[in-house]
Amino acid sequence: MDTLEQYRQIICSILIEHTKIPYSYGDIQHETIFDKEQDRYLVMILGREPVPELSPTATRRVHGCLIHIDIIDGKIWIQRDGTEDGVVRELTRVGVPKNRIVLGFRSEELRKNSEFAIA
Incomplete structure (x- = not known):
């Protein structure tokens, strides 16, 4: 199996495990989105959470991206x-080299000073 396919499988496995972690409050669900053609992988959260400061029965809608990973030019971009705990820790624990992981949520200037890939 080639490295790209291994990365796809590792990412999907990690993200699926995150969907099994229940929220401690509210009715929050997880959705995975795996676009293997574009190499884009997400865990979305959606549902309703309580807002006790408004009233005992008040809720608000929750919808957002918990995790977004892309594979770009053979590197895993977080x-x-x-x-x-961080997805990076999970990736390195299963053997993905740090020089193949880009912390995309950080500026390029900050990435230069990290032990991970710049781009």
């Missing part, structure tokens, strides 16, 4: 990571 575009958004809203997790507590």
Whole structure:
């Protein structure tokens, strides 16, 4: 199996595991979006969460991107990571080299001073 296909499988596996972590409050669901043609991978959150400061029964809609990863030019770009422990830690734990991971959510200037790929 080639490296690109391995990266796709690793990313999908990690993101699926994140969908199994329940929210401690509210009725929040996870959705995965895997676009293997464009190499774009997301975990979206959606649902309703309580707003007790408004009233005991008030809720607000939740909709957003928890994790967004792209594969660009053979490197894994972390575009958004809203997790507590970080997707990067999971990628390196399964053997993805740090020089193949780009912290896309950081400016290029900050990426220069990290142990990860610049671009």
